[in-house]
Amino acid sequence: MKQGKGIPAFAGIAVGKVCLLQRNRPIDTTGSGDPQQEQESFARACKEADAQLEQLAEHARKDLGEEQVMILEVQQMMLQDQDFLDNVTVKIRKGASAAQAALDAGKECSAEFAALDDEYMKARAADIQDIARRLAAILSNQDAISLPEPAIVLAEDLGPSETIQLPRENILALVTKQGSTNSHTAILARTLNIPSLVQTEIELSPELAGRQMAVDGFTGTYTLDPDEQTIKALNACRNAQSQKVRELEAWRGKPSVTQSGKTVRIYANIGNVEDAKAAMCGDAEGIGLLRSEFLYLGREDYPNEQELYTAYRSVVDTMQGKPVIVRTIDIGADKRADYLGLKEEENPALGERGIRFCLGREDVFCTGLRAIYRAAAGGPVSIMFPMIASAWEVEKARSICESVEAELTAQGIAHGKPEIGVMIETPAAAICSEQLAQMVDFFSVGTNDLTQYLLAADRQNAAVMPYCDPHHPAVLNMLAYIAESAHKAGIWAGICGELAADPQLTERFLKMGFDELSVAPGEVLALRKRVCESEV
Structure with a gap:
């Protein structure tokens, strides 16, 4: 022991x-040098890949929707595509390892699909490369x-x-x-x-x-x-x-109202459809933060509009009429994927991330916005921009939203009209919160980033953890000012950072006047108990 x-x-x-x-580890493409042995290995890899995809499809069918299932089924079909299989066989006979043959055949087949005029078929190019990489990983004993x-x-x-x-x-x-x-x-x-x-x-x-x-x-x-x-x-x-x-079950279903009669909305932070189910089980009154960037991670290519819409709409349907706040893609810093093409940055926490990435990649931004607007046809959905530092960013982002809405209307596609808010997580946004409050419908404070930027202490760096103190007077004074600025302009303010669940600060947040606190689904009931027992 x-x-x-x-x-x-x-x-x-x-x-x-x-x-x-x-x-x-890097995929090993050396192989055995024996074409017959490589062909047999490839056949076994196809069976294993099919079993993996079937398991993933079952999971997707329950939690992610039919769009994801269809993608997996396309990959399963590739395992039976004779042109692809013959291409692999030819390359193996010419001396390539099974892993290298799968990668090369997948690349060639993917290029053929990418050259087609049909948009759906073009989108399948990434799926073909994905199955080829899966096969190569299995062949090199590098399972997912x-x-x-x-x-x-x-x-x-x-x-x-x-x-x-x-x-x-x-x-x-x-x-x-x-x-x-x-x-x-x-x-x-x-x-x-x-x-x-x-x-x-x-x-x-x-x-x-x-x-x-x-x-x-x-x-x-x-x-x-x-x-x-x-x-x-x-x-x-x-x-x-x-x-x-x-x-804590005694607090399930009870209104989140303090002893003095102040109502506070208790929402949940989530990353996908499964988390939305956890939010409902946890008795959350809505979704205060849907981290949309998690729909972009763990993939080999950008999700298309339909995939994003399916995910957002599933969350909206799961929440059964309760509000859902979707944060637009907050990619960058430590949230990266190869296909994003992000450059290496000396200080990524201060680099091209959040709204900066979106405004620099309007094609990606608009695809996500279209999906959100469409999902809003099914229930109350709000849009929230991350990493705002200046008023011009809000103006530009709102202008793009208006264009997306006008385009959907012109195309006759059903959509809602989401409220628009910003995350206050940079010192600049906090200091300019009175001005920003005139431009949006709500604030939500991201205390994790706000704390690290205010105190110049990287929240991911263990060596400076003692300095990244969310209870620091500068952080708490700034939070009070943000709530005050929001209320002066007649909008509501919430907290969606991890600090919202801190039991030592619930009373203080209530005194500051915050209207909403968003926490992990499993912390909703404990927070409601503290709110209801408060005399504020």
């Missing part, structure tokens, strides 16, 4: 086998992120594109050697309501895979190969916590 420490990112108890998650059974995920760190690919139903806990309480690992843990430790004192090695581990997200400790006494104590702690969760 060996114990170690970490920093709790989300409280809870978990006991299970370790799944060691390692960064993908997989978690076939419930396990504790152990990793150096987890980026956004990795967390989005994890099969959430099988995550018992998240344990990382790096990361911070504001990292994507921590955000995912809070959304899924699972225990999580970051900055753990553990040396990652292959021999850890499959070993038993116990995680205590209350004390920030982990135990490798725990004995019966340790497991018994942790189970007792878990039972006590479960009792507290059951007691």
Whole structure:
């Protein structure tokens, strides 16, 4: 038995086998040199890829909608396409490895589809490349992120594109050697309501895979190969916590109103359709932040308008008439994908991200906006621009919205008329909040970024975590000013950063006058209890 420490990112108890998650290696295309052996390997890879795609399709059918299912079915059809298969066979006979043959045949076939006039067929070019890469990865023993059974995920760190690919139903806990309480690992843990430790004192090695581990997200400790006494104590702690969760059920369905009669809307932060279901189960009164960028991560190419619409509309339908606030794509900084073509930046947190990316890539921006406007035909949807620093950015973004709306109207496509708000997460936006309040329908404060920019302390950097203090007077004074500026202009203000769930600050936020607090789905009832018991 060996114990170690970490920093709790989300409280809870978990006991299970370790799944060691390692960064993908480059695809090995050397092969055996034997064409017959390579052909047999390719046939086995096709069967395995088909099984993987069928499993993904089942998941998509339940949670992501038929558009995603169709994409996976196109990839399955490619595994039976005789032209593609013959192309691979020819290349293998000429001496290529099965992995290299699959990549080259996929590239050629993809180019043929991309050259077609039909827009739907053009869009399939990326799907063909995706299946070719899947086959090559299988052939080089580099499987995609997989978690076939419930396990504790152990990793150096987890980026956004990795967390989005994890099969959430099988995550018992998240344990990382790096990361911070504001990292994507921590955000995912809070959304899924699972225990999580970051900055753990553990040396990652292959021999850890499959070993038993116990995680205590209350004390920030982990135990490798725990004995019966340790497991018994942790189970007792878990039972006590479960009792507290059951007691919170008394607040389900109750209005979020303080003792003095002030109403506060309690919304949930989500990243996809599954999270929307968690928000409904958690009794959220709406979605305060739909992180649309997660629909762009873990992919090989841009999602098209129909894919985005299907995802947004699924969230709207899941929320059954409750408000949904969609943040336009906040890509950049630590949220990256190769196909985005983002340049390497010396300081990406201050680079081309959020609204800056959108205004520089209007084609991508407009595709997302069209999907949001269309989804708004099914229920109350609002649009929120991230990383605003200047009034001209709001003017430009609103102008693009007007053009998108006019275009949809001219095309006779059903759409809604979303309210438009901005995230206040840069010091510039906070200081100019009186001016910005005249231009929008609402504010939502992103406290994670606002804190790091105000205090000049990278929220992803463990070394400066003590300096990235969200309780700092500068942060709290700025929050009060933002709420005041909003109310002067007659608009509402909310908080959608992680700070909204901080039990030490609920009372203070109520005194500041914030109208809405958006938290992880599993934290809604606890926050409602604090609001209802407050005398503010």
